[in-house]
Amino acid sequence: MNEPKKLHSRGVLDWFDPRGRQVGGWGFIINRISAIGLTIYLYLHLVMLGKLAQGPEAFDAFIATAKQPLILFGELLVIIAGLYHGLNGIRIALTSFGVAVRYQRALLIAVVLLTAAGSLFFAIRMLSIH
Amino acid sequence: MQNAPLSAPKPGEGALLWTLKIFSGVLILLILILHFLVNHYWAPNGLLSHAEVVAYYQNYPIVPFMEGFFLIFVVVHSLLGVRSIALDLRPAPRVLRGLDVLLLAIGLIASGYGIWLLIRVTGWGG
Numbered sequence: 001m002n003e004p005k006k007l008h009s010r011g012v013l014d015w016f017d018p019r020g021r022q023v024g025g026w027g028f029i030i031n032r033i034s035a036i037g038l039t040i041y042l043y044l045h046l047v048m049l050g051k052l053a054q055g056p057e058a059f060d061a062f063i064a065t066a067k068q069p070l071i072l073f074g075e076l077l078v079i080i081a082g083l084y085h086g087l088n089g090i091r092i093a094l095t096s097f098g099v100a101v102r103y104q105r106a107l108l109i110a111v112v113l114l115t116a117a118g119s120l121f122f123a124i125r126m127l128s129i130h
Numbered sequence: 131m132q133n134a135p136l137s138a139p140k141p142g143e144g145a146l147l148w149t150l151k152i153f154s155g156v157l158i159l160l161i162l163i164l165h166f167l168v169n170h171y172w173a174p175n176g177l178l179s180h181a182e183v184v185a186y187y188q189n190y191p192i193v194p195f196m197e198g199f200f201l202i203f204v205v206v207h208s209l210l211g212v213r214s215i216a217l218d219l220r221p222a223p224r225v226l227r228g229l230d231v232l233l234l235a236i237g238l239i240a241s242g243y244g245i246w247l248l249i250r251v252t253g254w255g256g
Binding site: 036059096 | 152155156158159162171178179180181183201204205208211212215240243244247250251
């Protein structure tokens with residue numbers, strides 16, 4: 001997703017500049033931050049899944065650790081980031097190919113609402129299981 | 131908000147990589163829904179045990195293939211995303227070439243490791 005260019009662009013630092021930012025700009029920033037978080041999580045997840053190759057004791061001990069509240073909170077952040085990034089990705093894919101470009105602001109609001117609803121659903125489910 | 135398309139290839143990105151990023155993202159979403167439902171929603175405790183993962187892979191041979199493609203799509207999409215963010219910093223051509231080599235190496239190692247892991251788990255106890 002490309003953000004409208006400013007006259008004196010400072011690259012990545014511009015992401016954190018709230019001045020003159022519209023809804024789409026915030027959508028861009030959250031998309032990028034969620035992308036970075038999900039990328040870090042992806043490679044950590046792959047390393048942790050390596051426990052599967054070490055056998056049942058190593059993997060099941062890891063799963064027991066993963067049920068601690070702090071880890072569960074981290075997983076909830078991953079779910080929120082995944083929902084937002086995925087749904088916003090659909091919006092970007094659609095508008096990139098000229099579909100519903102006129103409604104991109106309404107679509108972004110729908111993305112945020114669906115992310116909030118989905119996150120709440122999974123948070124309740126995680127709390128009820130653990 | 132403007133009425134122009136939101137996303138387009140950046141200088142240094144190219145139409146092919148941009149299209150690959152968009153399509154891999156859509157494919158990830160489709161497989162992610164299935165991955166998430168099976169591994170975290172239908173699993174009795176929210177997470178599968180080692181025995182459950184092995185049984186799941188061995189009883190449904192399509193699953194390791196699905197997970198393998200999922201891994202490759204995710205790795206490609208994430209590394210193209212990192213490259214896209216790096217382009218925001220307007221790196222020198224030499225730095226960008228070095229980054230390309232690094233990202234390619236990370237992608238190959240991560241994909242190779244993940245596929246090895248899938249084969250190892252699928253053949254567990256055999």
